[in-house]
Amino acid sequence: MSFKRNVYLKTLPLTEAVARVLDALDALDAQSARYASQGDACALLPGRELCPAQEAVDRVLYEAVHARYSSPTCHAAAMDGFAVRAADTFAAREGEPLLLREGETCFAVNTGQALPANCDAVIMIEHVALDGRGGVSIEAPAFPWQHVRRIGEDIVATELLFPRNHHIRPCDVGALLSGGIWEVPVWEQPLVRIIPTGDEVLDFAQRPDPGRGQVVESNSQVLAALARQLGCRVERVKPVPDQPDQLRAALLDSLDAGAHVVIFCAGSSAGSKDYTRSILESEGEILVHGIAAMPGKPSLAAICRGRPVFGAPGYPVSSLICFEELITPAICRLAHRPLPARPEIDVELTRSLPSRLGLEEFVHLAVGRVGEKAVGIPLNRGAGNITTVTRAQAVMRIPAEAEGIAEDSLVRARLSVPPDRLYDNLICVGSHDNVLDLLADELMGLPRAFRLISAHVGSMGGIAALKKGVCHMAGMHLLEEDSGDFNFAFLRKFYPEGRITLLNLAIRQQGLIVPAGNPKGVKGVENLKSQGLRYINRQRGAGTRILFDWHLKRAGLKPADVDGYAKEESTHMAVAVNVLTGAADCGMGIYAAARALGLDFVPLARERYDLAIPEHFWDDPRILAVRHMLQRDAFKARLENLGGYETGLTGQIMQPGVRLGE
Numbered sequence: 001m002s003f004k005r006n007v008y009l010k011t012l013p014l015t016e017a018v019a020r021v022l023d024a025l026d027a028l029d030a031q032s033a034r035y036a037s038q039g040d041a042c043a044l045l046p047g048r049e050l051c052p053a054q055e056a057v058d059r060v061l062y063e064a065v066h067a068r069y070s071s072p073t074c075h076a077a078a079m080d081g082f083a084v085r086a087a088d089t090f091a092a093r094e095g096e097p098l099l100l101r102e103g104e105t106c107f108a109v110n111t112g113q114a115l116p117a118n119c120d121a122v123i124m125i126e127h128v129a130l131d132g133r134g135g136v137s138i139e140a141p142a143f144p145w146q147h148v149r150r151i152g153e154d155i156v157a158t159e160l161l162f163p164r165n166h167h168i169r170p171c172d173v174g175a176l177l178s179g180g181i182w183e184v185p186v187w188e189q190p191l192v193r194i195i196p197t198g199d200e201v202l203d204f205a206q207r208p209d210p211g212r213g214q215v216v217e218s219n220s221q222v223l224a225a226l227a228r229q230l231g232c233r234v235e236r237v238k239p240v241p242d243q244p245d246q247l248r249a250a251l252l253d254s255l256d257a258g259a260h261v262v263i264f265c266a267g268s269s270a271g272s273k274d275y276t277r278s279i280l281e282s283e284g285e286i287l288v289h290g291i292a293a294m295p296g297k298p299s300l301a302a303i304c305r306g307r308p309v310f311g312a313p314g315y316p317v318s319s320l321i322c323f324e325e326l327i328t329p330a331i332c333r334l335a336h337r338p339l340p341a342r343p344e345i346d347v348e349l350t351r352s353l354p355s356r357l358g359l360e361e362f363v364h365l366a367v368g369r370v371g372e373k374a375v376g377i378p379l380n381r382g383a384g385n386i387t388t389v390t391r392a393q394a395v396m397r398i399p400a401e402a403e404g405i406a407e408d409s410l411v412r413a414r415l416s417v418p419p420d421r422l423y424d425n426l427i428c429v430g431s432h433d434n435v436l437d438l439l440a441d442e443l444m445g446l447p448r449a450f451r452l453i454s455a456h457v458g459s460m461g462g463i464a465a466l467k468k469g470v471c472h473m474a475g476m477h478l479l480e481e482d483s484g485d486f487n488f489a490f491l492r493k494f495y496p497e498g499r500i501t502l503l504n505l506a507i508r509q510q511g512l513i514v515p516a517g518n519p520k521g522v523k524g525v526e527n528l529k530s531q532g533l534r535y536i537n538r539q540r541g542a543g544t545r546i547l548f549d550w551h552l553k554r555a556g557l558k559p560a561d562v563d564g565y566a567k568e569e570s571t572h573m574a575v576a577v578n579v580l581t582g583a584a585d586c587g588m589g590i591y592a593a594a595r596a597l598g599l600d601f602v603p604l605a606r607e608r609y610d611l612a613i614p615e616h617f618w619d620d621p622r623i624l625a626v627r628h629m630l631q632r633d634a635f636k637a638r639l640e641n642l643g644g645y646e647t648g649l650t651g652q653i654m655q656p657g658v659r660l661g662e
Contacts, residue, residue, distance in 0.1 A: 010290070011290035011291055011292040011297060011359075012288055012290065012291055012292060013291070013292050013360070013400065014291055014292070014293050014325055014326070014360060017287075017288040017291045017299070017301070017326060018325070018326060018329050020287045020288055020301070021287055021288065021301050021308065021326065021329070021330050022329060022330065022333055024285075024287055024303050024308070025045075025308065025330060025333050025334065026333075028044060028045055028303070028306055029045060031044075031306075044260075044305075044306035044307060045260060045306075045334060046187055046188040046189070046190050046260055046334055046335065047187075047188050048062040048063075048185055048186065048187060048188060049185075049186060049187075049188050050183045050184070050185055050186075051183065051184055051186045052182065052183055053173060053176040053177055053181050053182055053183060053184050054173055054177065056168045056172075056173065056176070056184050056186060057168055057169065057170050057172075057173060058167070058168065058231055059167075059168050059184070059186040059187070059189075059231070060165055060166070060167050060168070060186060060187045060231070060335060060336045060337060061162055061163070061164055061165060061166045061168065061184060061185065061186055061187075062164065062185040062186055062187050063164050063185050064160060064162065064163050064164050065160075065161045065162050065166075065176065065179075065181055065184055065185075066158055066159065066160055066161060066179075067155045067156065067157050067158060067159050067161050067179030067180065067181070068157060068179060068180030068181060069155070069157055069178075069179055069180035070151055070152040070155055070156050070157045071152070071153075071154045071155040071178040071179060072149050072150070072151055072152070072153060072154070073151065074114045074115070074151050075114065075115045075119075075120075075148055075149070075150055075151050076112055076113060076114055076115065076148070076149045077109040077110065077111055077112065077113050077114075077115060077122045077147065077148065077149075078111065078122065078147045078148055078149045079111055079122050079124045079125075079147040080109070080110050080111050080124070080125050081108075081109065081122050081123050081124045081125040081126075081127070081128065081147065082100070082102070082106040082107060082108055082109065082122065082123050082125070082128060082136055083106065083107045083108075083109045083115050083116055083119035083121070083122050084100065084105065084106045084107075084119060084121050084122070084123060084142055085105075085118055085119055085120060085121070086120050086121040086141070086142045086143055086144045086145075086146065088100070088105050089121070089123070089138060089141040089142045090141045091141070092138045092139055092140055092141045093139065093140075094139045094140065095139070096139070097129070097137040097138060097139045098137065098138050098139075098141075099135050099136070099137050100135070100136040100137075100138065101134055101135065101136070102134045102135075102136055103134065106123075106136050107119065109122060115148065120144050120145060120148065121142040121143065121144060121145060121146040121147065121148060122142075122146060122147035122148055123138055123142050123146075123147075124147060127139075127140065154178065155175065155178055155179045157179075161175055161176065161179050161181070162175075165187075165336045167337060167338075168184070168186075187335065187336050189231055189232055189233050189335070190231075190232045190233070190260040190261055190331060190334045190335050191232070191233045191234075191235065191257075191258060191259050191260050191261070192224075192227045192232045192233065192234045192235070192259065192260070192261045192262075192263065192331070193234075193235050193236075193237070193254035193257065193259035193261070193262050193263070194220045194223055194224055194227075194234065194235070194236045194237070194262075194263045194265060195220075195236075195237050195240055195247075195250045195251070195254065195262065195263065195264050195265065196217045196219065196220045196236070196237075196238075196239040196240070196265040196266070197239065197240045197241070197242060197247060197264055197265060197266050197267045197276070198217075198239065198241070198242060198266050198267070198314065199241050199242045200213055200214050200215055201214075201215055201216075201217040201239045201266075202214055202215065202216050202217060202239070203217060203238055203239050204216050204217055204218060204221070205238075217239050217265075218316070218386070219265045219266070219312065219314070219316055219319045220236045220265050221236070222316065222319070222320060222323075222386075223263060223265070223312065223319065223323050223327075224236055226320075226323055226324070226328075227261075227323075227331065229340075230328065230331050230332060230335060230337065230340070231335050231337060232261075232331060232335065235257075235259070237250055237253075237254075242267065242274075242275065244275050244278070244279060247264075247267070247275055247276070247279050248279050248282075248283070251264075251279060251280070251283060251304065251309065252283070255304065255305050255307055259307065260307060260308075260334055261307065261308050261309075261310070261327075261330070261331060261334065262304070262307065262308075262309040262310070263309075263310045263311075263312055263323075263327065264276045264300075264309070264310070264311045264312065265312050265314065265319065266312070266313065266314030267311060267314070268289070268298045268299065268300040268311030268312065268313055268314075276300060276311040277289055277300055277311065280300070280302040280304055280309055280311070281302070283304045283305065284302050284303050284304030284305060284309065285302060285303050285304075286300070286301075286302045287301045287302055287303060288300065288301040288302075288326070289301075289311075291322075291325075291326065292358060292359050292360060292400055293321065293325070293359060293360045293361070293362065294356070294359050294360075294361045294362070294383075295313070295315060295317045295318035295321050295362065295383035296313060296318045296319075296321035296322045296325065296326075296362070296383075297313070297318070297359070298311070298313045298318070299311065299312065299313060299318075299321075299322040299326050300312075301326060301330075308330050308334075310322070310326065310327050310330075312327070313383070315383035315384045316383070316384060316385070316386040316389070317364075317382070317383045317384070317385065317386065317388055317389060318383040320389060321362050328340070342414045342415055342416065343414075343415050343418075343419055344412050344413065344414050344415065345367075345374055345394075345412075345413060345415060345419060346374065346410050346411070346412060346413075347365060347367055347374045347375065347376035347394065347396065347410070347411055347412075347413040348373050348374065348375050348376065348408060348409070348410055348411075348470065349365075349376050349378065349405060349406075349407060349408065349409050349411060350375060350376065350377050350378070350407070350429070350455070350465065350468070350470045351377075351378060351407050352404060352405065352406050352407040353378055353398060353404050353405045354403065354404040355398040355402060355403060355404045355405070356403075357400070357401065357402075357403055358400055359400055360397055360398065360399060360400045361381075361397065361398040362395055362396075362397055363378055363379075363381060363395065363396050363397075363398060364378075364379045364388050364389055364391075364392035364394070364395050365377060365378055365379065365392055365393065365394045365395065365396060365413055366379055366391055366392060366393060366425075366427075366453045366455070367392075367393040367394045367413065367415070367422055367425065367453075368393075368422055368425030368426065368427040368453055368472075369422045369423045369425065370427060370469065370470055370471060370472060371469065374413075374422060375427060375470045375471070376394065376396070376411070376413060377427070377429070377453065377455045377470075379391055379392055391453070392416060393415060393416055393417045393421075393422065393425065394413035394414060394415045394416060394417075395413065395414050395416070396411050396412065396413040396414070397412075408468070421451075424448070424449065424450050424451060424622070425450070425451045425452075425453050425622075426443070426450050426451065426452050426453065426472050426473075426622040426623075426625075426626070427453045427455070427470070427471045427472050427473075428452060428453065428454050428455070428471060428472065428473050428474065428475055428611070429454075429455040429457060429461065429462050429465035429466075429470070429471040429474050429475075430455075430456075430457065430458065430459055430461060430462020430463075430465065430471075430474035430475035430476050430612075431456070431458055431459045431462060431475045431476050431477055431542060431543050431544070431609070432454070432456040432475075432542075432570065432571040432572055432573075433475060433505070433506075433508070433572070433590065433609055434572065434573070434590065434592045434593060434596070434642060435505055435506055435508075435592075435609075435639055435642065435645065436452065436454050436475065438635075438638055438639060438642065439452060439505075439626065439629065439635075440452035440454070442629055442635055442638075443625055443626070443629065446625060448621070448625075450621075450622050450625050454475075455471075456570045456571050457539075457541065457570070458538070458539055458540070458541035458542035458543065458545070458570075459474075459475070459476035459477060459478045459487075459490070459541065459542060459543035459546070460478075460490070460494070460540075460541035460542075460543075460546075461541050462474030462475060462476050462612065463476070463490060463491065463494050463495050463612075464494075466495055466498060466500065466612060466614065467494075467495050467498065469614075472613070472614075472617050472620065472622060472623060473503075473611045473612060473613045473614075473617070473623065473626070474611070474612045475505070475609065475610075475611055475612075476490070476543060476609070476610060476612055477508075477543040477544075477547075477607045477608060477609045477610070478490040478543050478546060479543070479546065479547055479550065479605075479607060481550060483657070485656060485657055485658075486607065486608040486610065486654075487502055487608070487610050487612065487654075488502070488654075488656045491612065498614065499614065499615040499616075500612050500613065500614060500615070501612075501613050501614075501615055501618060501653060502610040502611070502612055502613075502653065502654040503610060503611045503613055503626075503627065503630070503651070503652070503653060503654070504608060504609070504610050504611075504630075504649040504650055504651065504652050504653075504654055505609050505610060505611050505630065505650060506609050506639055506645045506646065506647060506649075506650055507606055507607070507608055507609070507645065507646040507647075507648065507649060507660055508590050508591070508592070508606070508607060508609055508644055508645050508646075509590060509591040509601075509603050509605070509606055509644040509645075510544060510547055510588065510589070510590055510591075510603075510604055510605045510606075510607055511588070511589075511591065511594075511601050511602045511603040511604040511605070512524075512525070512586045512587070512588060512589075512601070512602040512604065513575060513576050513579050513586060513587050513588070513589045513593060513594040513599050513600075513601060514579065514585070514586045514594075514599065514600045514601070514602060515579060515580075515582075515585070515599060515600065516598055516599055516600055517600060518600045518602070520533065520585060522585075522586055522602050523602065524551075524555070524602065524604070525548075525551045525552055525554075525555045525557065525604070526555045526557070528557070528561065528562050528563070528586075529557055529561040529562070532563060533563065533585040533586055534563050534564050534583075534584045534585045534586075535562050535563060535564035535565060535567070535584060535585070535586060535587060536564055536567055536568075536569055536575050536578040536579070536583070536584035536586075536587035537562075537564065537565055537566070537567055537568050537569070537587070537588070538568060538569060538570070538575065538587075538588060538589075539568045539569070539570050540568070542570075543607075544572070544588050544589065544590075545588070547588070547604075547605060547607065548588040551604055551605075564584060567584070569587070572589040572590045572592075572593035573593050573596070573597075575587035575588070575589045575593065576589060576593040576594055576596065576597045576599060577597065579597075579599055580597045580598075580599060586602075588604075590644055591603070591643055591644025592642040592643050592644045592645065594644075595642070595643040595644065596642075601644075606646075606660055607660075608649065608654070608658070608660060610654055611626070627651070630650050630651030631651045636650055
């Protein structure tokens with residue numbers, strides 16, 4: 001059989017794509033019901049089974065459950081004390097005690113004990129006086145049914161405990177057992193079979209060391225975890241190479257094994273080795289191929305031999321969007337569950353987001369509470385970056401008819417964490433430094449943990465964020481050429497109205513990061529022109545770039561003299577990786593980044609890296625945690641162990657003119 005390359009002639013809006021899949025499942029469900037009415041077994045869709053009540057948490061009832069027993073099964077004491085007939089106690093008055101006789105007009109009972117015949121009230125043991133000879137004195141009358149649990153107070157035999165499709169919770173188990181229900185009829189958990197594909201993917205179970213062009217397969221495990229959260233049983237096969245016969249065999253084996261849902265990981269796009277569509281088309285009906293959304297555009301859905309089969313894109317974020325937006329509704333329909341509830345809030349964007357007309361776009365956000373507003377920092381929009389999702393607390397949608405969203409706009413975002421957790425997020429915007437990762441780890445180890453959210457937009461970007469009020473602190477290391485001081489001059493110039501305190505994080509070494517052994521003998525900035533070295537720069541507004549420009553000027557060079565001056569990265573580690581992989585011969589960065597990757601370093605300067613904190617956040621619990629952390633000797637020791645850092649000023653409030661020392 002020949003295979004042709006897939007071409008997206010028309011993509012479907014998500015709502016239409018989901019509707020097509022759900023309509024197909026409804027048709028299959030009706031077909032299954034007809035088979036069942038005719039006495040034919042049909043295992044295409046999940047059926048019913050009995051489950052022990054005590055093991056039924058998170059299962060969904062197939063049919064209504066009614067109580068077999070009442071609870072309590074009789075009138076029972078709700079307190080320790082004496083059971084009485086209320087009418088026998090009406091003469092009791094304060095100061096005029098009434099004497100009852102134990103075993104005759106009152107009876108000792110414990111909590112939960114059945115009341116003796118003709119008794120309809122209980123007097124608490126604390127409210128009686130015993131004479132030791134069987135006499136029981138009371139000074140207040142009892143009223144009928146005082147401290148008594150009546151028969152059927154909680155459950156009455158034959159009453160409805162739970163309707164069909166009820167999702168069983170831990171507390172429900174108590175009601176089931178109390179009502180005499182030992183087994184419950186539940187829907188069978190959908191069986192999901194996941195098939196990772198690709199010649200370049202390596203089986204994570206083998207703990208491989210990937211070579212050039214190879215990747216460790218992980219999408220299947222992300223999707224498997226999501227499916228289990230929806231109450232599914234999940235099976236995953238070993239990665240299947242991009243060979244049509246093997247891919248078809250994997251599909252047919254999954255269907256023969258009784259999988260209710262099959263998911264192919266990758267192979268749904270338009271590449272020369274993307275065979276998933278052709279295989280599904282040969283074994284069934286294509287419902288969807290291509291959704292008008294980014295990421296996730298190549299998503300694929302089909303019905304093969306009476307079961308839904310999906311093709312999830314290969315990029316991690318695309319795969320995740322495909323599962324959450326297209327596959328999840330289908331699984332929930334099969335499992336008779338509601339869609340997962342995720343709260344939404346209004347979020348103020350820290351920067352503008354351009355977008356393509358005609359495609360709905362999903363953008364992940366790091367979100368925290370800054371003052372009374374929720375602030376959203378757009379994360380990397382690359383579909384291949386799983387860390388975009390791991391660092392996010394929310395996701396927003398840009399409508400297909402919009403060309404983008406303006407900076408400072410208030411947008412609706414769907415949270416992936418509880419709303420209250422946003423108050424524990426500490427937002428730091430500005431210059432990148434490896435110490436921020438160390439600080440993030442330490443803050444999460446506190447009794448009240450705080451999550452540090454860092455946005456690496458350069459020192460000048462940090463000042464802009466302070467002005468807009470969208471961060472709790474900003475990292476910066478801006479050298480003022482004339483005085484040799486750091487940060488104060490830039491704050492005075494670009495944010496003169498701000499009331500800012502500078503708290504030192506560390507003194508650090510900046511220089512040129514070069515390959516191990518410094519094979520080209522780089523000694524300084526002047527070598528960039530004389531040896532024609534390929535350079536990797538930091539982004540505009542970064543303090544490191546400003547420092548580099550200063551060194552260029554001192555060396556009598558211009559940006560045009562530097563090969564790669566326009567090539568930018570936003571972190572020191574990204575610069576170091578470019579050097580490590582040979583994409584660049586050198587780049588400006590901190591010593592800790594070079595050391596982390598086993599690279600060499602040509603020192604050029606010592607500088608002060610400060611945290612700029614608005615005074616109104618100085619006593620915020622998140623900032624207090626940072627202030628206390630920077631005073632700890634253990635934290636300073638970890639900082640120094642990174643290499644290239646000095647802690648002589650760490651944790652101190654900076655004043656203009658503070659010298660770095662020797």
